[in-house]
Amino acid sequence: MKLMRAALALLFLSCLAQAVDPISFGLAAVGAASALTGLLSSYPRLYCYFRDCCNHARVLNSTGDSSHTQRACEAENRMALQVNLDRKLFGQHLVKKVVLKAVTGFLKNQNPKKPLTLSLHGWTGTGKNLVSRIIAENIYKGGLKSPYVHQFVSTLHFAHVVDINKYKDQLQAWIRGNVSVCERSIFIFDEMDKMHAGLIDAIKPFLDYYEQLDGISYRKAIFIFLSNAGAERITQIALDFWRSGKQREELQLKDLDPLLSVAVFNNKNSGFWHSSLIDKNLIDYFVPFLPLEYRHVKMCVAAELQARRYVADPEIISRVAEEMTYFPKAEKIYSDKGCKTVAAKLDFYL
Template sequence: MKPRKRLVLLLWMLVCSATTEAIEPISTSIAVGMAAALTGFLASYQNILYYFNECCRPEWISFNRTGLEADLNRKLFGQHIASRIILKAVNGFMSNENPKKPLVLSLHGWTGTGKNFVSQLIAENIYREGMDSSFVHVFTSELHFPHSSQIETYKIQLQQWIKGNVTNCARSMFIFDEMDKMHPGLIDSIKPYLDYYDKLDGVSYRKAIFIFLSNAGGESIIQTALDFWTSGRIREEIELRDLETVLSLSVFNNKKSGLWHTSLIDKNLVDFFVPFLPLEYRHVIQCVLSEMEARRIPPDKNVADQVARDLIYFPKSERIFAVKGCKTIESKLDYYT
């Protein structure tokens, strides 16, 4: 017998024993008191479980708009477009108790620009357990879907995984990393879950969040950033409208993209294509100082400068953008501190 059932049975036996054997007023009072105590215990027992064990309740899932805004402003560097879109999209979705469809974000950009980091920030400001929450699910193409010959099996598994987890908690989050390495056609298997359906087989997916991370489209983002730099315009002048159309077309027509010719784009089920701009030297400096702060190391601009200068930049002659963004900052900082 499970411990919980054993405890409840024991309490009931104590109450029953007191009520059947006692005939004096004082004993009767004790029995009534025990019964009342048991009723209160049973009523609060579930709440105690909710307190100590993560569950799909507001105690564990509650959006912190102020926290997300502060994190995007203080921890994400060089991404004025992405920060603005993410905050508005997530805030609008989480504030709606009856959304028409799941929130679908497609994050694009070169390596080390902050796509994974933003996913982490979103999770940390929705789930008390952050990325460790049992309601946050990360799929990596090369790990979960390695063999092209198994694509039909993967489609069935993916549908089952998503259906099972959303059934368990409507406010589930699914992060698909390495979309540029995903087998074309695989992601289409979850298209019905992202559409404007009230329920599918009794399950509503409208409160779930789907985030796709991809390097696909990075070239077009870089080219736009270079064009602005060449014309003498600052990167902060770049707007979403300068990138969104070319980005969605680039991803849709790229055979190396997991979103190649996907119905998700064709049917306009992706709510936002979020561009992540290539990072400049000044942004790398900010990344280094932020990492030093996270490690509780006194900020040292000389060390930050050494780390930043050690990275590779492109184009080679101008050295404008860091090839790997802030991706290798942690290991580089280990060398200089």
């Protein structure tokens, strides 16, 4: 308890030292920050309570935790991930099932044969960015802001096709450098449907079954790809289910996975077009995000109200959901923007 109180006091001074110019604040705060770092680094659990640690689970193992404690931690982590998915993600029963099993199973495995590679597909606003953020937050407390989570946006980081060879070299160097610092690094590639064909193949060696490459193991890293490619195929299958009188929850991954991978592989407007990552079966899971229905949009509105600490007013929820546009024209089942504009539309009523 005394150790915790001392750490909290030093942490307070450390935060002040970061918020104020050290020269004006005085050397005492800087010394306190240094003392905090020294104190916490001597106690890995305490240190990782306050700061993001690379592969915190491995740190816990190295401190001599019993297998019983480790199993309890794994169960707690799985429950936390499931709770976050249930509270924040709507209408995506396949996504919840696949992501929960894939991520928790991978993190539990102390000797994976290759990195975990997830490819998330679906229309905008269906939850792809949300799921990647939830995964990051359940592994590192800093989430997307953690120094061990790296996000690439195709239209920003790989904008010019004439520079594709330079991008390949930079991408390999970036991944190599970050994994050498933290083997449990997370790499998120957004807008894969806008990436130049052939570029993503530059990272193929890092996703393969190599034990090491130039002395570095990539087997504990996580790669997540986000794309609109294949969304048309997903929607058509979901629509066929609806028209045949079946519930969307009856859809299984086997109904979508083979067709989705083929559709993405043959899509000339996708960064995965004829990609060796697909051809060599290096993507572990193609995760389909179904188009969202009116009832799911209402859930998104209610969740946004709750996040802003407002009462979930049924009238406001219905009004916002009704302002969204739906397709196909005849049936008007699915929101064409998912929940993408819910927050903006809600501003009008609040």
